Amino acid sequence: MRYSRLRLRFSILFSLTTLILFFLLALHTLLWSTAELEPPEQALIRHKPPSDMPFWSAFHQPNVYDLQATDSNKLTNRSSSITRQRINELFELVRNARNNQVGSSNLKKDSDHNRKWSFGKFAGQKPQTGSNDTNTHTDTADSVGVQGAKSNIQSKFTATEKVTSEHDKIQLRYFILDALLKWKKQHMNDTTISLGDVMHDSLAQDEPERLNTTWFQYIKTITNFRVYDPNSSELKNVFKHLQHGAISEANEMSQGTQIKILLGLPNGLQGLLKPYRVPRNYQTQPDHFYFSDIERHHAEIAAFHVDKVLGFNRVPPLIGRFFNITSDIREKATAELAKTFFISPANNTCFRGHCSYYCDTSHAVCGKPGDFLEGSVQVLLPRPPEINWQKITHPYRRSYSAIKQVEWESNENFCYEHVMIDEDYHNRLLLDMMDLSAFDFLIGNLDRHHMMRINSLGTNTGLVHLDNGRSFGRYDSDDLSILTPIRQCCFFRYATFMRLYKIYHQGFSKLVADSLNAGEDLQTILVEEHLEALDRRLEILFAHLDTCMKKYEVTGVMINDGIY
């Protein structure tokens, strides 16, 4: 009896122990497998729906969603095909060619030059391409009629025109080289024209008080060659006001397709504010065309510094600024703009504004957090009727349509048939356009629909590199099509090449990063990947110039038109 009770107790104890052991084992296996499959942090990210991070995600927050999107679009070829040694050789070749330059032609080998070939006769067989637009032109980038009269002519032209012969092309190149050399001789002794001198008399008569302002001191430093003097005290003063000056008025600018606010600033200055919209690591949405890309204030800032480092000085002074969206903008806004303000569910102050792209409640400009907003502020240059601008439709403009192509995209002779043949380009404009193509390629800007210059400064006047808000859209790819003018025309300004070489040697991205660090209060305007892209693209530009020089000789490509 005693024995059987003992056996019962023992078996109960045994089954209980087995049960506990089994339970402990199962618990351990369960915990272990969960831990391996799902480390806590990763689980957090995975379970966060992407909608938590909209593409204009919170300020100061890394945009995880965009970073992940970038991963799937890796650049396969991260380097150019040119070596440092070859770039050094190119520099020697270009320098020597300039020293040896003789006669009226830039070309070394004159044997191909048929002096009986007549431009007039050649051009006479071709339909007119039309002349430059004037500032009365009102197209916007996205309007339906953007192609204008010029492009209609171009498409008719393609249908009937036979391909330009190699002989004509070579003769046309000689003709262009001679034309630019003639232009250089005519303009060699041109004196520098200051916008201050141009505007002085009418201001003295109508608004003499404006002559004593910081604004006018700065206007005097604008010339036909550059829109600011990089080492001047006038530039420093302009920056001071753009960055810290009290705002007297905030009004929407009617021109353009995306939100821009005109700011009244002290001392006669006006600023053009483009507000923060997307984080620094934001990349253009893969399914967005360049014409629906959102404008970026940090791209405007970076483009200003790149242009300055390149020695162009053609982007009007621009700087980043912190705003209090309520006291700086809402309280100074015109009634029209003030009406569009609201407080978001997150308790941030926002405004919509009125414009054709991204001016609705779901794309509002919002302080983050609360009233805190950053933006870029550019000095507003005088506009008509005070001075005259020329708005030139870019011959290499894109179609601004999801379904249409334009001629230059498929016709490799486009430069010969539409640009070189057009006498509007038988002067500095041709090489100014090449400078712009180089600049746009480096900053990745596909949105150069027009070229702007100040007509009031005479005929020997450079382009003003306005509107760079859609640059720095992607760092993981380089859009070679932006170099099409250089690839198809194969002309380039000697002085620009020399500067590019010097910059290459000093380290392009380092110069840009230093310039940003020295001149900007806003942090990390260009993320590391964008800086790397600058160096990579500069090499690609050299590779394109190398190809041109192999094809047409150094002296048939590099032109010294006297512009520095």
Ligand SMILES: Nc1ncnc2c1ncn2[C@@H]1O[C@H](COP(=O)(O)OP(=O)(O)OP(=O)(O)O)[C@@H](O)[C@H]1O
């Ligand atoms: N700093 C400036 N000084 C004087 N005029 C300017 C300045 N910036 C821009 N503008 C004028 O305003 C127009 C519109 O500006 P901007 O091109 O930056 O806007 P946008 O919205 O990108 O326009 P679009 O959609 O036509 O490209 C310019 O074409 C130019 O005529």
Ligand SMILES: [Mn+2]
């Ligand atoms: Mn634009």
